[in-house]
Amino acid sequence: RxxxxxxxxxxxxxxxxxxxxxxxxxxxxxxxxxxxxxxxxxxxxxxxxxxxxxxxxxxxxxxxxxxxxxxxxRDETLREQATSFDLSELLQTVIDDYSDQGIDVVFSGPAHLVYFGRPVGIKRMTANLLENAVKYARHPRIELINGQTSVCIEVSDEGPGIADSELENVFVPFFRLEPSRNRDSGGVGLGLSSARAMARQHGGELLLRNRMGGGLIAQVELPHGAINRTGSAEGA
The missing domain is CATH 1.10.287.130 (Signal transduction histidine kinase, dimerisation/phosphotransfer (DHp) domain)
Incomplete structure (x- = not known):
């Protein structure tokens, strides 16, 4: 005790x-x-x-x-109340935002998947990851996988990827692989930091790995039941 x-x-x-x-x-x-x-x-x-x-x-x-x-x-999504929502439909809204701009994003996964978490935060997290895939690569794709203990969101592309030695460094706030590229695109190096923070708020994790044949995969693992009904992460 x-x-x-x-x-x-x-x-x-x-x-x-x-x-x-x-x-x-x-x-x-x-x-x-x-x-x-x-x-x-x-x-x-x-x-x-x-x-x-x-x-x-x-x-x-x-x-x-x-x-x-x-x-x-001051990210208010970190204090957003958790609720049950359709994760598949939420990801589709992110894809629709790009479709309206004439950018095709392929989705694969179940048509419906109910998850308990922070929908606004998860949408922003996914949008941040997809934004990188659209800016610096081609053929962006979102895959949703429902496992026994967690759900997995994978955002992949067929771009140049990232050097293995930099796969963790890019999560450091304000870190830039190519300063000129980020300046031209308007990025300041907080998107991945924010995305990982949201994954961890759900008791999960965000990791990057290079894709065989070229490209990058951003993998978000979100455990089932990691956030309790009060809206806080279990064990926090």
């Missing part, structure tokens, strides 16, 4: 530490906005057009990073 109480106390302290750290980082990101805005305005008065263009580009990139960081730290 004492061991259980000690464990619960430790868990509570860890959660409090994480919450305080997240609040601090969000506050810092917010406070950076004002001086960055002033710098951006002063750039308009630089006479050297080439230097002005470069400085404006850099400040806009920094602004994008700050905005993304604030969204990441």
């Amino acid at each position: 004492q061991a259980i109480m000690a464990y619960n106390t430790m868990q509570a302290k860890i959660q409090q530490f994480i919450a305080e750290r997240t609040l601090m980082l969000a506050s810092i990101s917010h406070d950076l906005r004002a001086p960055l805005t002033r710098i951006r305005l002063r750039c308009e008065f630089i006479e050297d057009i080439d230097q002005q263009r470069k400085l404006i580009r850099d400040t806009d990139e920094m602004q994008s990073m700050i905005n993304s960081a604030l969204g990441f730290f």
Whole structure:
């Protein structure tokens, strides 16, 4: 009994530490906005057009990073209430969003699959993974597999893949494989971090592996019953 109480106390302290750290980082990101805005305005008065263009580009990139960081730290989907929903239909809505843009995404899996979790968070997680497949590769595909103890969502493509040595590094916030590519596409390196955070909120995991023949597979494992009816992960 004492061991259980000690464990619960430790868990509570860890959660409090994480919450305080997240609040601090969000506050810092917010406070950076004002001086960055002033710098951006002063750039308009630089006479050297080439230097002005470069400085404006850099400040806009920094602004994008700050905005993304604030969204990441304040992500409301991490506090979303869990509910039962049709996971197959939810994935289809993600695919439909791309179909409206003329981008074909292949889906394979059961027509219906009821899952208990955070639908908005899972949709955003899947959209982040699919966005990478669409931006940097071709022939994007989503596969849904229903196992005995978990469901698996696989987002794959037929692109260049990622060097094996970088498969974990890409989950580090703001990490970039190719800075110029991310700058041109508008990414700041938080999509995969956010996606993994959501998978872990469900007691699951997100892993990347290279596909034989070329391409990348993002595999999300979501255990059945990992989130209890109060909306928190079992064992948390």
